[in-house]
Amino acid sequence: MSTGKIKQLVSVFLENQEKIISYSAFWVPFLTYLFSLPPGVTWGDSPEFANAAISLGVTHPSGYPLFTVLGKLFSLLPFSEKAFGITLMSALFQSLAVYFVFRISKLLTENSIFSFLGALILTFSYTWWYHGRVIEVYALQNFLISVVFYLVLRYLQTGNLKLLFYICAFFGLSFTNHLTVILFIGSMLFILFSFQWKKAVTPVNLIKYFLIIAGFQITYLYIIWRAKTASGTTIMWNNPDDLASFWYHVSGKEYSVFRKTSAIFKGIEKFSNATMRQFGVIASSFALMGILEILVLNWRYGIFLIGVFFTYLIYNSSYSVMDIDSYYMVQYMIISISTSVGGYWLYSLRRESHKWVAFAIPVLMLFTAGALLKENHDLRYKDNLAHYFGHQAWDALPENSILISDVDGPAFTMWYQAYSLHPEDLSRVVITRAMYMDKNKKWYREFLRKKYPAVVWPDEGVAYGTKLFEKLISLNIDNWKFFAAVYFRIPFRDYSYVNQGWISALVRRNKPETGEIKSNKALRWSYMTKVVYANGREWYTTGQRSFHAGENIGCIAEYINKHKKVLIKWVVTDPDGVVYSKLTRAIPVGEPISALKFKIGESQIKSGDWNCSIFEDGALISRMKFRIN
Numbered sequence: 001m002s003t004g005k006i007k008q009l010v011s012v013f014l015e016n017q018e019k020i021i022s023y024s025a026f027w028v029p030f031l032t033y034l035f036s037l038p039p040g041v042t043w044g045d046s047p048e049f050a051n052a053a054i055s056l057g058v059t060h061p062s063g064y065p066l067f068t069v070l071g072k073l074f075s076l077l078p079f080s081e082k083a084f085g086i087t088l089m090s091a092l093f094q095s096l097a098v099y100f101v102f103r104i105s106k107l108l109t110e111n112s113i114f115s116f117l118g119a120l121i122l123t124f125s126y127t128w129w130y131h132g133r134v135i136e137v138y139a140l141q142n143f144l145i146s147v148v149f150y151l152v153l154r155y156l157q158t159g160n161l162k163l164l165f166y167i168c169a170f171f172g173l174s175f176t177n178h179l180t181v182i183l184f185i186g187s188m189l190f191i192l193f194s195f196q197w198k199k200a201v202t203p204v205n206l207i208k209y210f211l212i213i214a215g216f217q218i219t220y221l222y223i224i225w226r227a228k229t230a231s232g233t234t235i236m237w238n239n240p241d242d243l244a245s246f247w248y249h250v251s252g253k254e255y256s257v258f259r260k261t262s263a264i265f266k267g268i269e270k271f272s273n274a275t276m277r278q279f280g281v282i283a284s285s286f287a288l289m290g291i292l293e294i295l296v297l298n299w300r301y302g303i304f305l306i307g308v309f310f311t312y313l314i315y316n317s318s319y320s321v322m323d324i325d326s327y328y329m330v331q332y333m334i335i336s337i338s339t340s341v342g343g344y345w346l347y348s349l350r351r352e353s354h355k356w357v358a359f360a361i362p363v364l365m366l367f368t369a370g371a372l373l374k375e376n377h378d379l380r381y382k383d384n385l386a387h388y389f390g391h392q393a394w395d396a397l398p399e400n401s402i403l404i405s406d407v408d409g410p411a412f413t414m415w416y417q418a419y420s421l422h423p424e425d426l427s428r429v430v431i432t433r434a435m436y437m438d439k440n441k442k443w444y445r446e447f448l449r450k451k452y453p454a455v456v457w458p459d460e461g462v463a464y465g466t467k468l469f470e471k472l473i474s475l476n477i478d479n480w481k482f483f484a485a486v487y488f489r490i491p492f493r494d495y496s497y498v499n500q501g502w503i504s505a506l507v508r509r510n511k512p513e514t515g516e517i518k519s520n521k522a523l524r525w526s527y528m529t530k531v532v533y534a535n536g537r538e539w540y541t542t543g544q545r546s547f548h549a550g551e552n553i554g555c556i557a558e559y560i561n562k563h564k565k566v567l568i569k570w571v572v573t574d575p576d577g578v579v580y581s582k583l584t585r586a587i588p589v590g591e592p593i594s595a596l597k598f599k600i601g602e603s604q605i606k607s608g609d610w611n612c613s614i615f616e617d618g619a620l621i622s623r624m625k626f627r628i629n
Contacts, residue, residue: 021112025102029123030095033132036380037091040083040387043409044323046135047390047416048235050075050083053135054420055234058223061252063240065222066176067137081387082420086135094132094139098123100146101333105340107153108297114347117365118283118340124372125278127325128332129379137178138326144174145181145330149305149337152191156301159196161205168209172216179252180327183315187307194300220250232450234419239443255321267317267324274325279335282368287335290342297341305334339365378534381541385529388543390417392527393485393502399427400479402455403503404469406486407434414485426452433486439464455480466490473506482506487524488560499523499622502543518619522563524592526614526622529554531597540595545626549605554595555612555624557587565589569615570596575608600628 041047045060052059053071070089077085098119105115122128131138147170155163171188174181192200227241238254240246248254276284295302309331316327343365351358390413397403405411411432418430429452435444442460449457456475463471470492473482482495483503496519497504507519529540531552540554547553555570565588572581581598596612607628614622 018112021116022102025116025119026095026099028120029098029132030091032123033091033094033129034088036129036133036377037084037087038133038380038382038384038387040081040087041390041413041416042134042383043386043413044134044136044383045408045412046383047083047386047412048408049137050086050135051235051412051416051420053086054082054416055423056226057230057234057419058226058236058238058240058249060237061254062179062250063220063223063237064137064177065219066173067140069219069222070140071135083135083387083416087133090134090136090139091132092139093143094128097139097142097146097333098128100143100150101336104146104150104153105337107150107157108294108301108337108341109344111344113362114344114365115340117343117362117369118336120369121279121283121339121365121372122332122336124369124376125332126372126376126379127274127278127329129376130382131326131329133379134383136326138329141174141178141181142329142333144170144177145184146333148174148184149333152188152304153298153301156191156195156298161196161199164192164200164205165208165212168212169216172213175213176216176219179250180312180315180330183311184308186311187304190307191300191304194303220246223250232447233423235415235447236443239446245443263320264314264317267319268313270324271313271317271328271331274328275331275335278328278332279339280368280371282364283339284335286342286346286365287338288342289345290338290340291334293341293345294338305337309334375535378537378539381532381534381539384541385543386413388527389413389485389502389525392543393417394422394428396501396503397428397483398481401427401481401483402429402431402472402476404431404433404482404484404486404490404506406488407432409487410485411435426454429455429480433469433490437465437468466492470494477508485525489521491521497521497523499526501526501622501624516620517623518621520616520621522560522566523614523616523621524558524560526558526624527556528612528624528626529556531595540593545624546629547600547626548629549600549602552597552599553626554597555614556593556595557614557622559587559592559594563587563589563592566616567618568594569618571613571615572596572598573611573613574606575610576606580604580610 041050048059049067049071051057052068054075056072059068071086074085074089075082077088079085101122102115102119105118106112109115148167151163151167151170155167171181171184223240224246227236227239230236238245238249240249291302291306294305312330316324319327343361347358347361386409393414394417403414405414414430418428431448435441445460458468458471458475469490473495483505484497485503489497494509495506496509498507498517498519502525527543528545530542530544531554532539532541540556555572557568565586567584568587569584570582571579574580581596583596587594605628609625609627612624612626613620
């Protein structure tokens with residue numbers, strides 16, 4: 001490119017700098033998340049939310065009606081995989097949240113570059129990026145809250161009372177998506193009574209605020225409506241078809257067991273460590289300076305942000321769940337805004353006296369964003385395996401079969417298959433183990449009876465726990481085949497597990513096993529995958545049975561945690577039965593996932609069906625066919 005052309009491009013950029021940066025604040029995160037979207041559902045709650053949206057069901061508490069309805073609309077987009085449209089929704093809303101964080105920072109700093117750099121750091125941070133690519137409620141919630149943050153600042157800067165009504169609208173909407181927005185109330189009341197309260201807090205206005213917020217809560221009527229009309233077609237968690245069960249469901253009382261006020265200090269430490277991992281020392285330092293500068297620029301807004309931050313901190317620190325990092329994202333937005341303000345304040349302080357020091361500040365912020373991009377770009381491979389597991393496990397089930405699966409990963413993925421993709425197929429029954437055997441989950445057992453009347457279901461109250469499953473099997477073993485896809489296997493007294501790849505067959509102990517494959521107590525599942533290397537890590541991203549020469553292929557033996565030490569042997573044979581690759585090694589207790597990795601070169605290719613056999617202590621426990629094209 002000629003020097004003149006470069007100068008022309010630079011001139012165009014400088015003339016349109018504000019527009020370009022503003023557009024980039026949305027398009028950079030959106031394209032980042034778009035190109036890292038999984039092919040469908042992922043592990044965790046993703047397939048449950050996908051199923052609820054596609055089949056118009058009701059999710060676990062608090063029901064998330066706004067997400068469900070919007071997810072249904074996005075699932076109608078013309079993609080071959082229904083769940084992909086909902087992942088696109090997450091990418092869209094998460095990117096819009098970044099854009100509003102940028103707008104807030106720009107209002108405070110009046111500088112686009114530093115506002116964009118702070119937004120970039122948020123874009124590429126691990127938890128934020130992760131939720132920009134999976135089916136979850138948090139991206140939508142982040143967007144709604146970011147708009148509330150923006151409108152509050154605009155109100156404080158302009159005094160326009162109409163903005164209070166818009167704030168109530170987005171607050172009311174967000175309450176129909178995630179109940180934690182109630183933590184805003186203290187900070188919102190501070191804004192209301194600390195700034196032109198005589199105009200804002202009038203009886204007429206208070207009634208309007210209430211009506212706007214309450215009006216959006218009509219969305220929750222979706223839950224009762226669907227629970228009454230679904231007729232056993234899909235999951236209606238807790239079956240909230242009357243006011244008592246509805247209130248129990250939407251209030252989240254079911255999950256009160258996870259709240260432990262005694263763990264607050266440990267929770268604060270956990271948040272601090274997580275924040276440092278997310279943003280690093282540089283951005284975190286700028287954020288500390290930034291929040292102080294926000295107090296100088298607009299002390300009411302500073303107190304508002306600090307109030308929200310610490311309210312969420314106390315709440316999150318007393319909540320003990322595996323995905324607690326997801327609850328930190330409101331605080332991460334505040335940190336991003338503070339990082340932009342802190343960086344710009346330090347730059348402004350030094351740009352006259354120490355220009356090179358001042359110039360280093362945006363460079364450091366850009367370096368932080370780049371480091372996060374490099375560190376987290378392999379998120380595009382995370383949990384993609386769930387998509388392949390679901391499709392292949394379903395395809396492996398014969399007619400008149402019952403699959404017992406674990407909550408949350410395998411079970412929710414199979415919910416998506418059974419109730420969203422194959423709702424008319426009643427010959428393949430999916431049962432979530434922990435929920436079916438739970439005495440308090442009567443609603444779930446009633447759903448199964450209604451959905452699958454051909455199965456002989458044990459009467460309510462005859463047994464719970466493992467005995468209930470044994471009763472179910474004994475009533476149906478002559479007419480139905482039983483399979484399992486579980487993390488931790490139930491030690492059935494009369495049945496053994498025989499691996500069949502993603503699923504294992506349950507066979508009678510007192511009858512000879514069919515075929516060569518022997519029963520196994522600890523092999524969770526086995527599968528063929530394409531092996532990908534990124535950031536010095538090894539990823540098993542697919543479950544597939546067709547490969548091309550030159551690809552890195554993995555034959556995976558995935559064990560249940562805390563299995564005994566075993567000797568595993570892998571043998572790969574070509575279409576003529578000739579051994580192509582083999583490996584024997586002892587698998588220690590702490591290694592749940594083991595693999596034989598190999599590559600078939602162009603000169604060695606033999607098109608056709610190959611085999612990978614897995615032996616445990618000399619006994620064949622799995623054999624998988626795969627094709628080389």
